[in-house]
Amino acid sequence: MTKRDQGPLWAADGVVVDESIVRFCRGDDQTLDHDLLGDDLRATRAHVRGLVAAEVLAPADGGQLVEALDTLIEEYAEGRFTLGSQDEDGHSAIERVLTERLGDVGKKVHTGRSRNDQVLVASRLWLKRQLLALSAEALGAAEVCLNRAAAHEHTPMPGYTHLQRAMPSTVGFWFAGQAECLLEDSAALAQAAGWLDRSPLGTAAGYGINLPLARDEVARELGFSDLVLNGLCAQNGRGRIEAHALSAVLCLMSSVRRIAWDLSLFVTAEFGFATLPARWCTGSSIMPNKKNPDVVELMRASFAEVAGAHQALLHAQALPSAYHRDLQVTKGPMMRGVHTARQVAGLLPGLLADVQFDEARLLAAHDGAMLATDVATDQARAGKSFRDAYRAVKEKLDDLAAAGPEAFAESVRVRVSPGAPGALGLDRLKARAESQRRGLTHG
Amino acid sequence: MTKRDQGPLWAADGVVVDESIVRFCRGDDQTLDHDLLGDDLRATRAHVRGLVAAEVLAPADGGQLVEALDTLIEEYAEGRFTLGSQDEDGHSAIERVLTERLGDVGKKVHTGRSRNDQVLVASRLWLKRQLLALSAEALGAAEVCLNRAAAHEHTPMPGYTHLQRAMPSTVGFWFAGQAECLLEDSAALAQAAGWLDRSPLGTAAGYGINLPLARDEVARELGFSDLVLNGLCAQNGRGRIEAHALSAVLCLMSSVRRIAWDLSLFVTAEFGFATLPARWCTGSSIMPNKKNPDVVELMRASFAEVAGAHQALLHAQALPSAYHRDLQVTKGPMMRGVHTARQVAGLLPGLLADVQFDEARLLAAHDGAMLATDVATDQARAGKSFRDAYRAVKEKLDDLAAAGPEAFAESVRVRVSPGAPGALGLDRLKARAESQRRGLTHG
Amino acid sequence: MTKRDQGPLWAADGVVVDESIVRFCRGDDQTLDHDLLGDDLRATRAHVRGLVAAEVLAPADGGQLVEALDTLIEEYAEGRFTLGSQDEDGHSAIERVLTERLGDVGKKVHTGRSRNDQVLVASRLWLKRQLLALSAEALGAAEVCLNRAAAHEHTPMPGYTHLQRAMPSTVGFWFAGQAECLLEDSAALAQAAGWLDRSPLGTAAGYGINLPLARDEVARELGFSDLVLNGLCAQNGRGRIEAHALSAVLCLMSSVRRIAWDLSLFVTAEFGFATLPARWCTGSSIMPNKKNPDVVELMRASFAEVAGAHQALLHAQALPSAYHRDLQVTKGPMMRGVHTARQVAGLLPGLLADVQFDEARLLAAHDGAMLATDVATDQARAGKSFRDAYRAVKEKLDDLAAAGPEAFAESVRVRVSPGAPGALGLDRLKARAESQRRGLTHG
């Protein structure tokens, strides 16, 4: 049992609440809010400065609060400020500690704000930073791919469609393709960060407050580029913002899933195109002979985790306008989804750098029929209609059976439209990467 | 850095693995496996007994192992056996502790099994128990509803469609409807438990083992009604089983969501049909005037969490046959989804018992036009075609404006087809509840 | 523009509605309702008979209506009764045609029912039949697998985990595994059909009707085993019932996805384990050399379509109790999901019967290290601790390199626990299949 008058901020009536209800209402907030606490503290400090600027709080009170918050920010960074079991959530914890340290001055910190806009501003700060970090990490992985593409520009690799051998290609082409996907993902993540880069702080419980809050100044201090003006819009963004942000994360996870799938096939005995250093592999508890690409498989599976988080966010929004307690459940999925992605994005560059290709096995997987399209196209270029050339070649695939390494290399060399295996366009991709990096750095 | 030769069961080569990789591979396994550990221990004990029965393990060794496992099961129940930081997972922890306590005999426990079938059997035991518990809880909530339906059989309540007043109804009808839904949910949960009630233990890594395992006897000891015979089927069930089980859980959460939505509307100032005791409500950090139905809203929102978990399970299955490490990510969503549902199901009966209805407000929400269908139907019964009667009544809705409480009560009384407001069929529903409870008890 | 007084059943006021609104409200109903029309007609006929039994409708009127409905049922079966552009939905179409043919008597058909319970009963009839058909089709596919398993009991095939070669296995084991999964799916589908086998007809708009409807008799005529008693429960089932039914369908689609994934790998040049007759393959518009397993890939992809439909159903339920127009959108996903599954289930047995295995390629994919577990287990059986045996074998994998076909066959033979490659348990699986078929037939 929890006596409410020792408990929540809003308690005043001595109502006794069952532990099971308290536990249910709290959910994972104590864990989740710990991650948000740094942003919550920074937003609280900006709010206090804003109250002073608006002459709502005496400069002396403001000064004490800011100083105490500076200390708390430091303590948090060092792992010394954590939520206590008596704290309903992170917001309450900040007010509690300030009150413990500053007495009545601490109780002034919540003037002009609600936990509603407090969690919104902390979530946006947190999410924006994570999206930018993921965008940078995707960019870093793309750059690894571009380097490896350059080194493997002439390493032969069969090109597949339907997992069937289709046309000659190269390891360089594979890396360049993954690089370009990762650049797209990085762009989507940066777009999402820019899209939600507006401060909801100052909308209070959704309907504003009878104070002339310096909202624009507070937003600037926190690094936001604009305001969410309307409090309903701020509340109605809950879940919607997070879901669309996770959609950008899912773009990245989808690219990772395709990379992981490819590697998973490449390292089979049957393909044998690539090998992974031992540190990326594990064994079996029962089969002494096993060396398994577990890391690659878990990377592939992480799409599922983020997609589940994303789906929870979509479901949690099925509500009328304004705040409802339902929206609390948006926090967990947002943070779980991002954490999973950050782990994966952190490992990805190393994996892409470490995978080794086996040129002999790659070459052995070529067969002459893969040249059929070249022949048909040559005939078309010489004037035959393409469809007739296609049919003619189809009849005589056996003629191509004797093709050797040079023929495959030549087939790659002559495919010279921008981006094709014979003209990877690495410079263009590098320029794109650099431009996106500049965008991330300069905001 | 983790030196593998001090680490995983399969380590033998001194490969040094980055902490970040170890952490990623482990995921939440240490937390999740703790919950599964009791079932893992019981399945391990049954496996050992089976090895003795199959004359693979000497009775003396088997006896030592069983005794040590009995102790561990007890220690686990008392919270004294937990995973250590050195344990890759719960399965490894069991082998480690047995080896610490029994020396070489401990190292024999993994004879004839793989972590693959170990996690499968523990998951099925765990999931079956949870589904049966949820089924019983749904049944309990249904029974609360049936009791309240009986008490409120004559308490008037407008019946709505499209959230527009439609026809007179009763609070009893509302409770009876929720009861019947909960009975359906209970049935779906029990079906799911029965559907997965087969033991995968003894399929090893998916391809069996060169031992004559006493699979049927082991399954019986564990309370399973049959075997998953084929190891591929056992592996391919991963994710598929859990997802369909969570679908049954989602049935319950969907009913809860509708109940919560209704209550959420009933306690608005505008409807005013019901009130919740203070222990189900919370306040605001900024608005002194607020009393909010947070528990109800969080119950409503829990659908989102379970749906997210379910979705992750659907995505994690996009694989060829047999075991892949990807399947590890099925454990978290399964357990998170079930935990959320158990919390909600635990609180639901209390909430349904506590909500109080305000008969005056309910009556005030009636208006005479709600009798229009009765009038049209009466005319149809008297021989007019229903469509003409409908049109005639539609022209003269104002005639009904003066209707009072007795007219509404009479309208309810005359709706006597089975299940209608005037003939709730509580006996039939009670009989159904009892029959379902017997099914749960006797398996 | 549509003049309402020429339009919907409920129109009476000459309001002019924009075509765009009419089109939006109608959605895909004209197409979807066509599929439901047969069930709608049968339910309408049962309702009419019930009205006569309840003495609400004169036997003569009832007789006329029943006769006209018999004719319509025939016309529908022959494709001669379809929805017209003036019909808001299938329900309205039935009343319109009856009125055209029978005059005033036709206008009596809607006595005592609402389109709300009409669509519910038609949907349940339709869905139950589809689920039973899918259950039977899954069973049929399982039986194909069992036959092929018997024929291929000794055809060697490497067993994989993580797509890495793990232990010797057989094509028979692969087929037996798929068979057992399909039996599970068939059981889940049959369970779902049984779960929703209750008649909502007679609950009208959700609150019953002032008539003594013969609900139990009507339900029996329609082949239902019981009633949904309460109208709220009938309405609140909308979406919930369909979603859980599609979850059972997803079990089947998940098994299909795994089968398709396996075949997709088996027919690669790299694995080369199997070939598909030309009728299961297609070519490329540009590459004359391609023969692609498109049908297999589309089967794999059909999971996505059903999962999307399922998800739409989960989202559509986020509502308070009783009918809301939102529930109309449950019809499309339910029908799309089922149609996709029926197509796939229809093709599956043929595909499973037609795929040909290449024993030479299968054997060539074996390597001696796959015997390592056998050796370690043998040592464990001889008294060594399993973990020590495991480590010893791991050191000496090279000793196994020379193993030949007989060694692999022997490895399979000695794995004799129930269901293992050396003891497939086909009789047990066949008995299970027969028992499930009896359940479907007599169920």
Place this chain on the structure above:
Amino acid sequence: MTKRDQGPLWAADGVVVDESIVRFCRGDDQTLDHDLLGDDLRATRAHVRGLVAAEVLAPADGGQLVEALDTLIEEYAEGRFTLGSQDEDGHSAIERVLTERLGDVGKKVHTGRSRNDQVLVASRLWLKRQLLALSAEALGAAEVCLNRAAAHEHTPMPGYTHLQRAMPSTVGFWFAGQAECLLEDSAALAQAAGWLDRSPLGTAAGYGINLPLARDEVARELGFSDLVLNGLCAQNGRGRIEAHALSAVLCLMSSVRRIAWDLSLFVTAEFGFATLPARWCTGSSIMPNKKNPDVVELMRASFAEVAGAHQALLHAQALPSAYHRDLQVTKGPMMRGVHTARQVAGLLPGLLADVQFDEARLLAAHDGAMLATDVATDQARAGKSFRDAYRAVKEKLDDLAAAGPEAFAESVRVRVSPGAPGALGLDRLKARAESQRRGLTHG
């Protein structure tokens, strides 16, 4: 039965394929491709011009093809060019008709391209146009809201949190909030359009072609701002691009859902805040008294349809790199999701313009306790700590009971931080709308 040599482009071997397989492979392509056909034709024309520029096609041949395509584009616009039952898909239909009309020259159109890049380019053109249209429609709806906000700046409306009355607000604030959300949605849609604005044409089956295609020029003619350089990236985008685009669509649908939820409550008898003109409402088939907000409810439900489509796209991507036939199933969900959203976006401005508010009912829903936050904040401003002021006010809520209309109006007036009810910031929002509109117009 379909004889392949009369059938698909790639047919050459007289294989006879079952109709059921043909039908399954085709799926909904004939319907879906019809919508894409205009873009397919335009892309085909640009491709032909590019072939001429690259000197692959003789100018005379190119001229004939371009002229024939001009005619087809016109015929398509007029509904005179549709797919025939013999066409495997839209791409094949174009080649067929060109060949019928131009003979051998027609057979040249497929030189240097594959159906793989053909569907990719048509899909991107189609999707980009639809996203921009939706962005403009969201902007239009926002502008309606801004106008109505200005007109209702002083119309009182209670502000709710948890559906409980919280603080005084205005109808203008509600409209301004919805406007700001719609502006956010419009921005997300425009971002998505920009993100995918790159041409995949010229990547052929994924590995380029042995021709010096003028890819950049072709892309420019089609209005793309850049190329997808690498063919793997082009293929791997399939599903990923569409899913992220639908995520932006879901932002809009989520805002629509909240608007629809609010209106659905506002038009209940209990709230009574608003009424909808008859053209937005429907009746019941059984209850003569009903007037139901069906359009609003179907708008709310459309989120479910788009979310289902989105989910199908997420599932369809679970593949290795490059083209697989699975990707065909991305087309249906993409188009269904967009079509639903376009319908809703088309109706939304009219609905927002038409809803009428009832000031008397709105005012009657105010109660004095809604002023409690003002009082506490005033005390905080006067120097008391906010938490103490909060507690003091909480004790004396009854003192506020007598508050009348002027007190509520004053409470709104004094909330003057940017965006609050007393300072809606309509100018800022209008400026944002104008800036976004300029962005859409000038690309």
